Amino acid sequence: MDVFWYCLLGALFGVYLTLDGTVLGAGMLLRAGGPGERARRATITSFGPFFLANEVWLVVTVATFLAVLPRLEGPLFRSHYHLVAAVLVLWTVRDAAVWFRSRLERPGWRRGWDRALTGASGAFAVALGLLVGNVVTTTPGSEPVRMPLGWYPLLWALTVTVVLLVHGATFLVVRLPGDLIGGPLRVVRRLAPPAAVLYAVLLGAGLLTGVPSHGTPAVAAEATAMAALAVSARIVAARPRIALALTALAAAAPAVLVGLRLEPAAGRSLAVASALDALGGFLVVVIPLVLAVQVWTWWAFLRRIDSRTPVFF
Amino acid sequence: MDVATIARLQFATTASIHFLFVALSLGLVVFVIAMETAYVVTGNAVFERMTKFWGRLYVVNYGVGIIGGIVVELQFALNWSNLTKGFGDAFGGALALETLTAFFVESALLGAWIFGWGVLGRKTHLALIWLVGVSAYVSALWILAANAFLQHPVGAPDTTGRYFAGFGTLLRNPNLWDAFLHVVFASLIVGSTFVAGVSAWHILKRTGEAAFFRRSLRMAVAVLPVGTLATVHWGMLQLVVIEDTQPMKLAVLETIGTVETIGTVEMSGTGEYAPPEWIGVAYQVMLRTGFGLVLLSVVLVALLFRDWIVRLRVPLHVLVAAIPIPFAVVVAGWLVREVGRQPWTVYGLLTTEQAVTSMAPGAVLAAFLATAGVMLGLATAGYWLIARFARRGPEDNAFGVPLGQAEPAGPPDTAVI
């Protein structure tokens, strides 16, 4: 039964990375569609209908974490206080940029929020990467990490950023109008191979130095991510949706490593059985419902943008 | 400053800002739902324009509400780890269910509602806003269930000594339902004063949309007394509950008896404790404004007769001036409830000092300044935008235009619109 809760938490975080990864990637690539307002507006519209539904997965992850592992969340967040606080602030800035940018017609206003969107998305990706790297190398509950910038976390920061660039670009290839996909296509083709190499380096580093990202599932996750990236670079033009499914795997891979790292401590921190049973009873009903709603949104809106698509953000 | 003080200040500022936006969301969504329903049922295009005008204000407001909610939520994990450690089993489930049952659905459907104008069928589109509204209220219920647990910890330690309360127990908390209904109707006051005030402004300024805003005004003024009477009713009922569960709070609110006598009678063994006395002032503000609003709302409804409300003009000026009042009262009410809970975080079981994460004050202060600063900035920008859109009046492209008509392609700095 415990395994169910670990898998649920891992799945929530992994889905978050995959979904909001498209927004972070597209945010960094705001200028990749081409020059001009139309390209930017189309880029933002590409993730617009899903924007809220994507980020909510992280809210849900945090809240479910609190309910399922009430004794682990505090120590974990305390150890990484600085990074979590940074992520929080970047998150608010990113959201504000999406929300406010197109509300006024003034060019200066839009340019300012465009910069905020690109900057905050990039910094958000870096901070997520640092967080993954630090969580994987720190015992939860140890003293707050003051300088979260060791070589291994930095390697993760680079990997997560590049992978999300590839993932976001693939998403744009799926969504943008045909005349705007040239830029994102180039990004996928150029960056997917280095992203695969970065995962290979992480895998090697894990095996050689014994940073806790070893063990079969970790190796499997990293190897899958590598293969997925390599394949997606080749098929992105012909089969963008399949490529997107593959980059999604690469984006979600960190969740596996984080989960493995936290599992031993999690065993000692689980909420009391009666609390979990009560929550589980609700989840049996709630999860299918929620999935149905989310899948419906994707089904209703995941087609290529054209000149008739309404824009709002 | 010590960590506890900073963390409390952070929670107080960010939660208050969050709630300002939430209250308007909860109140405004009722009107948006009513308008879109009227549109789909009657097919009258006026209602469509009304839905779009008020709907855009709702959506801008909602965005800031969400950002604030994220900031508030993460504070539980960051700053209040001893609360989650000791009582996460009991009330963590309510927070989790809030996000799972409500936000999850709400956020997916709101995105579809915004981008679904002209894309989805009318009835599907209408169903979306209904579901968004219902899940907003469900989320309010769960979050208040969590808060009610802090006010009055129902449940008990289980055999392993860990504190637990099932969902049924959480939902039967006597501290929950009166508070929930009080919040719901207070939000309705916020929403209807907003709609009425903005409409009154347009009528006064003769912005050329007289029929549109007269209709909105009448709708809001008709709803207002429901809000005020119900809010006062459940406010009074809250006092009864507090008398049972938090006598010290009531002592400070009404200064019945002296703080000392009630303190020693009630909690012998836990020592002296009392919330700060200044919440009595916040309480008086809420109480008197509440009665004032009841009076005002009843008079305004009477003035709907033969359109006196518009012909006399004075009521319109009053309505414009009244827009900010409920917002202020709502913050006062939360100060009463939350500061009145002091010195406890979980009433009678865990003090605020014990609940806070042990961290270096510097880090907590930096996080406080950063989050509070960003939220203040966002709230200001949000209200500025809302005021702007409110002044502009109804526009056909409130929910964007098709991409093809939106913007000409061109070099980055020349493209405007």
Ligand code: HDD
């Ligand atoms: C427009 C808003 C508004 C108005 C007119 C009133 N209130 Fe209120 N009040 C709130 C908005 C509010 C609130 C912000 O929504 C609070 C904060 C927490 C809660 O449950 O509701 C609140 C809290 C609150 C509390 C604290 C509950 C606690 O500590 O557990 C009491 C005792 C009252 N109210 C009583 C009243 C009475 C007797 C009123 C009438 C005359 C009144 N309120 C008018």
Ligand code: HEM
């Ligand atoms: C202080 C504790 C609170 C926390 C931790 C919290 C958390 C949150 C979070 C995380 C969101 C964003 C959800 C998303 O991403 O979709 C949110 C939005 C929302 N919250 Fe809160 N919230 C709190 C207080 C309240 C209260 C007291 C109410 C109502 C009575 C409320 C009602 C809402 C509603 C209706 C929304 C939807 C957004 C909006 O309408 O503005 N919240 N909250």
Ligand code: HEM
């Ligand atoms: C959005 C509406 C809310 C507002 C405006 C609000 C306001 C406040 C204020 C003013 C304080 C500071 C009290 C003090 O230190 O003297 C506070 C503290 C706190 N509130 Fe709320 N609150 C809200 C909702 C909630 C909810 C729904 C919860 C629980 C789920 C909650 C949990 C807490 C906690 C844990 C603290 C910090 C510990 C403490 O001071 O006891 N609040 N809140």
